[in-house]
Amino acid sequence: MVELRSLRLLATLALITALILSVQGRVFGQYYGVAGGQINGFVFGPNGFGYDWARIDANNGNQTFHAFSGMSGFYLMRVPAGVYNVSVYTPAVPLETSSANVTVTEGSTATVNFHLQLQPIVAVPEFQTNMSALVMAIALAISIGITNKKVNARTGTTVF
Numbered sequence: 453m454v455e456l457r458s459l460r461l462l463a464t465l466a467l468i469t470a471l472i473l474s475v476q477g478r479v480f481g482q483y484y485g486v487a488g489g490q491i492n493g494f495v496f497g498p499n500g501f502g503y504d505w506a507r508i509d510a511n512n513g514n515q516t517f518h519a520f521s522g523m524s525g526f527y528l529m530r531v532p533a534g535v536y537n538v539s540v541y542t543p544a545v546p547l548e549t550s551s552a553n554v555t556v557t558e559g560s561t562a563t564v565n566f567h568l569q570l571q572p573i574v575a576v577p578e579f580q581t582n583m584s585a586l587v588m589a590i591a592l593a594i595s596i597g598i599t600n601k602k603v604n605a606r607t608g609t610t611v612f
Contacts, residue, residue, distance in 0.1 A: 487532065490561050491538060492527060493526075493565040494566070495525045497547070497568055502522075504521055505521065507541045508540050510538045512536050533556055538553075540566045550566055
């Protein structure tokens with residue numbers, strides 16, 4: 453009777469472990485299967501050096517797989533065979549994102565390198581660039597007016 457209980461407990465633990473491991477790959481978008489191929493490459497920053505901690509996504513229309521670039525900018529992900537849109541994201545730094553379409557066949561390696569550029573600076577709509585000259589002129593006029601005050605010694609009145 454004791455052996456039957458321990459056997460049931462062992463079978464239950466094995467089933468729970470198998471469920472956790474099968475769900476883990478789907479939650480984090482990783483593929484650890486034998487079939488398929490891989491996508492790899494480098495992510496280069498605006499300075500031309502490898503960019504670390506960029507997130508690379510590969511989407512086949514049904515599922516998205518993720519990888520992160522290492523210190524040298526290199527990334528690698530295993531994916532099932534298919535056509536993927538591969539894109540890069542840098543959430544901490546505003547760099548222009550880019551993407552490429554690749555086809556992965558059984559046992560193949562598709563290489564996608566990314567060369568990131570800084571996003572162009574956009575003017576704030578509340579303060580247009582052609583208004584800066586007007587603001588500077590007003591500020592200059594005010595400062596000249598304040599510094600050119602004269603006080604009449606007899607009456608104590610301010611004369612501009």
